[in-house]
Amino acid sequence: MSSKHLDVLVVGAGVIGLSAAYHIKEANPNLSVLVIDRRSSPAQGDTAKSMAGVRDTFTSEVNRLLARSSIDFYKHVQAELGFNLNLELVGYLWLLTESEFREFESIKPMMEQERVRLRILEREDLARLLPDLTLDPSSQQSELVGLESIHKAIHGLDCGTIAPDLVAKYFENQYRKLGGEFQFGVEAKALRLVAKNSLDLPGEPFLWQDKRIAGVETNQGPILADTTVFAGGARTPMLFDPMGIDCYIKPKKRQVFQFRSNNLDRLLNSKGFNEQNTIPFTILPKGTCIKPVKGERGFWITASDDIGRAFSFEEEPIAEEAYFTMNIYPILSEYFPCFTNLRPTNSWAGLYDINSLDATPIIEKINSCILTTGMSGSGIMKADAVGRITAALLNDQDKAVLYGGQSISTSRLGLTNRNVGREQLVL
């Protein structure tokens, strides 16, 4: 392990760490920047496990700003810089029961005022566009599960899907071109807290000493830096709890199940929603989400959370077959009978870094550390903006300029003067 003292150490080579490292290096070409990660290459952790939807349908202004400017940047990368990110604006489709639709109506005017492009689909539209959809589940199982009729649907037009590995790869490449360095197989075990004026006594730093976070302790020894940027996602509490710093993050497992079958071809090739001729990223009642992946000729399925699913950290979370069978299948197969009797061809799981305060990222300078965390499941679609804000905070700037020219106060996502609404539309 290099024993040199770094200007900036970035912990975590997921999409957030990569974007932060790139934007830091771009703004400060002369700073020495090192990204470390416990895995053997970039973006192998929760970034790789993401459903990777992108959307502008947030109720919080800050979330809209982060997502829109990042999606615009990804469009620019793909269309103008010619680096493919598999960004496909296939839309998001919320299939809503009557009560869900009433709830949605309360946030719709605000969304539309904010130029979120939505269209309402009536039952007749859905019957025509999605012949595979059962609008009125009526089997005995539907009744047991408590499934209701689909009343209407909301189609978010400026939404879609992207490939997280390619987004990560873009940031990695740009960072490397600027001379940014990586070390892999290096796991941050603890923050390294030191006394500013050390007396070289055992047990330092003491309560009465001024302290500094001087880097991290790793499985390969200490790595020292003027500023440590922590982008470790769901691992955040493991490093900050021992410091007595509340990061307001809880880890939560999310599982993804992949399906491929000829039975799904018609659904996958649905027409009338988008130029890709596929079904949008679709959200069913009771939390089941369906992502079309045309390149795989299949779907990814997940479910959003509810009370009773634990906050818990696992080194290598795995998808549970029974989770699919008991929690997702009864809903999926009733609304979309084409999934009947299909088994997942693959499955995986990752951890959300949930910020239950407001489901909005936290970007905060604490001591000589910048904490960039709390993506709450929408990190890929916000990564570019989050990286720019992290870089601006590192440079002690009051404002960060996002892609497209809009600026945002760097303190707004901090903990001290936090100024974000509570996001109401979480998946």
Added chain:
Amino acid sequence: MSSKHLDVLVVGAGVIGLSAAYHIKEANPNLSVLVIDRRSSPAQGDTAKSMAGVRDTFTSEVNRLLARSSIDFYKHVQAELGFNLNLELVGYLWLLTESEFREFESIKPMMEQERVRLRILEREDLARLLPDLTLDPSSQQSELVGLESIHKAIHGLDCGTIAPDLVAKYFENQYRKLGGEFQFGVEAKALRLVAKNSLDLPGEPFLWQDKRIAGVETNQGPILADTTVFAGGARTPMLFDPMGIDCYIKPKKRQVFQFRSNNLDRLLNSKGFNEQNTIPFTILPKGTCIKPVKGERGFWITASDDIGRAFSFEEEPIAEEAYFTMNIYPILSEYFPCFTNLRPTNSWAGLYDINSLDATPIIEKINSCILTTGMSGSGIMKADAVGRITAALLNDQDKAVLYGGQSISTSRLGLTNRNVGREQLVL
């Protein structure tokens, strides 16, 4: 274990659980109420470990309201009901460096406007009242530790000390008189989450089922109740994390060191501060706190926290000798040389249930559970008010009437519509 179905189960027989149980039973004499605790009798956990200061010197209106009405209630219990609580209004004394005093000046006008009675003591006053105090530490050790001169002091007049065991005993007695029941040696291991319309399938409740917290699983089997009031302090995350409910609580160890010595007699019997002729509960620079305990002819010493002290749960936290020697002694013995070479006669440790959002209690109804937590080190002095609000919330009342007649909205301390300022004066 009784298999009957309770109206109300209170988890935790600390001062918060006891106050809640008493006020619930008083407001609802016909409800069956059971308090359980893992120990063998009431108030043997963190309540027993408390420094048990009482004060009205809070910057947040809510904290002032909770503390003042509870202290007024304790005065009433002691003076009018004749139940001794060892409540002694000896005052709080902040010994401040010049920079600390400047910081304090920014909150002083607001405090005074809110009828917090404060007086400023000049160096001359301190020299006269506290001949044991070194105003200008100048030893080599002082320099190493970075101790500064005492510039002025703030004396909070409506503050003092109380005996937590007696406060707990009062609530226990009243609760028992109303027919309230206890079971001891019963440890809540998990909340019991059930499907409202169970299908009797293994693995319930599923994502698509409506759910209810139906009580707790304990080492003695399940205990079922319509409403479960959780007053388990620092144990809160252990029960709520597995539910995926963020309670915003972190456990943090606080240590108390007891001193008795003839050398301390003059300090203990300081005149001019109060009618008890003792030094107030005193806060030194760099976080060391000193509580006079005349009944023991001694002092209790603790220190408030700083970065680097872990959030961590321990079943039986213990005080560490080195914590005193290295973190507290160098400050204590310089400002008060009468402590030189004294060793603690006893020591103990407990856990704060820190709410770092705003250092103000959380009282929230979640599902069929009421979460009463986050006392952040000032639970004894707020216990009566917190119990009344918990009882009002249980009865679905919009407002709770506190002792003295002031009322407070029951949603104000909740998480959903939380409306409390961030407390700036935490010890």
